[in-house]
Amino acid sequence: MTRDEARQAAQLAFAASGEEIGLGDAGALPMPIEQLLTLDETHPDVVEAHTGGLTGFVYRLRTPTGDWNIKRARSASLVQNPDGQTSFLNEVQRRCELEALGDDCPPGVVRTRYASFRKGLIVSPWIDGEIARRWDERTLSSLFDLLVDLYLRGFFEWDVSPGNVVDDGSRLWMFDFGYMYRFDPRVDFNSNGLDALLFHPAERFETRNYFAVLLEREKAAGQGAALKDFVLEKQIALAAYERLVSGLRAMGATHTVIGLFTAIIARWTRALREDPAALYLAEGWRSHRLDLDDDLRGQTCTRRTLARTDWLIEAVSEHFVALKALDAFFWHDAGLSREALLAQLADDRASAVRWQIAT
Numbered sequence: 355m356t357r358d359e360a361r362q363a364a365q366l367a368f369a370a371s372g373e374e375i376g377l378g379d380a381g382a383l384p385m386p387i388e389q390l391l392t393l394d395e396t397h398p399d400v401v402e403a404h405t406g407g408l409t410g411f412v413y414r415l416r417t418p419t420g421d422w423n424i425k426r427a428r429s430a431s432l433v434q435n436p437d438g439q440t441s442f443l444n445e446v447q448r449r450c451e452l453e454a455l456g457d458d459c460p461p462g463v464v465r466t467r468y469a470s471f472r473k474g475l476i477v478s479p480w481i482d483g484e485i486a487r488r489w490d491e492r493t494l495s496s497l498f499d500l501l502v503d504l505y506l507r508g509f510f511e512w513d514v515s516p517g518n519v520v521d522d523g524s525r526l527w528m529f530d531f532g533y534m535y536r537f538d539p540r541v542d543f544n545s546n547g548l549d550a551l552l553f554h555p556a557e558r559f560e561t562r563n564y565f566a567v568l569l570e571r572e573k574a575a576g577q578g579a580a581l582k583d584f585v586l587e588k589q590i591a592l593a594a595y596e597r598l599v600s601g602l603r604a605m606g607a608t609h610t611v612i613g614l615f616t617a618i619i620a621r622w623t624r625a626l627r628e629d630p631a632a633l634y635l636a637e638g639w640r641s642h643r644l645d646l647d648d649d650l651r652g653q654t655c656t657r658r659t660l661a662r663t664d665w666l667i668e669a670v671s672e673h674f675v676a677l678k679a680l681d682a683f684f685w686h687d688a689g690l691s692r693e694a695l696l697a698q699l700a701d702d703r704a705s706a707v708r709w710q711i712a713t
């Protein structure tokens with residue numbers, strides 16, 4: 355049984371047990387709990403509603419004590435896999451653990467006023483800001499600080515997608531913990547232990563978020579402009595990973611874990627000096643390929659999934675030899691010929707067309 359399977363089994367057993375998990379005082383909410391449990395966009399004090407989410411409905415409730423985020427679980431998640439089915443429970447678990455950190459809870463992690471798994475309700479302050487879309491030195495540094503802070507405390511965030519990161523103008527915030535899993539940073543590389551070495555914080559951001567931005571940038575302003583943005587992000591990620599390694603050393607992490615990060619740092623440093631375009635190609639392949647796989651597995655494909663697939667098809671058509679030399683192919687793609695890869699991607703594209711969800 356993998357770690358993921360063990361976690362899923364424990365979460366499904368917990369859900370079936372009828373046991374409750376949560377935090378906070380139902381008597382100290384911005385509105386009586388009965389009203390919060392039936393809140394929807396027809397309420398006059400709901401000034402914003404996000405009802406297109408896959409796991410919950412999110413309402414921005416205006417009250418004399420400020421704006422609140424009222425998140426209510428869907429009766430069944432729209433994501434057709436065990437992680438999706440347990441994501442609300444997972445979010446309540448993470449919020450309990452993050453709140454338990456008290457003053458050690460990283461800046462940029464939203465606080466939780468109240469959470470109840472059985473009631474399907476989470477209440478937290480509304481962050482006054484916008485989805486982070488402008489990636490510059492400030493926003494990238496802020497996000498990487500947050501990801502590294504979480505990592506060093508044993509929280510691995512898998513879904514660093516645009517809808518899960520808000521910018522308040524001075525720092526970035528995270529508030530959706532549906533796919534944040536625990537691990538021990540002293541011995542594990544991520545929440546899969548040492549079994550899935552492709553995945554780490556910068557990779558998560560690049561895969562779920564930044565390479566989609568770079569894809570748009572390539573289209574709008576050309577490859578040179580996208581490469582420049584990529585280099586900025588890598589420089590900031592590099593500084594963050596140096597802090598990450600110091601943190602790991604300070605907590606006595608194993609040579610294995612530290613070695614994995616110092617190898618990443620060495621690879622990036624060398625590529626930034628010698629051939630950033632090659633690193634762009636390799637990381638772009640990895641990110642677009644992984645994101646395509648995620649979307650296919652969750653059967654949650656969008657137009658962007660198709661754009662990513664087209665990027666991959668073009669990359670194989672034009673840069674197969676370079677990608678091979680960079681050792682960029684992984685999993686079922688490793689060892690495939692150019693023709694076999696193109697056939698595989700054509701199949702994936704057809705699936706992505708079939709599994710388009712309404713957005």
Ligand SMILES: Nc1ncnc2c1ncn2[C@@H]1O[C@H](COP(=O)(O)OP(=O)(O)OP(=O)(O)O)[C@@H](O)[C@H]1O
Pocket residue numbers: 404406407408409410411412423425464478479480481482483485516517518520529530532
């Ligand atoms: N505390 C908050 N402050 C500001 N905006 C928020 C906050 N919480 C949620 N939002 C907004 O609501 C949206 C949905 O929130 P959230 O990601 O928690 O819900 P979700 O159901 O998990 O969505 P999905 O399944 O699509 O990730 C976010 O994309 C963001 O725009």
Ligand SMILES: [Mg+2]
Pocket residue numbers: 407517518530
């Ligand atoms: Mg979300």
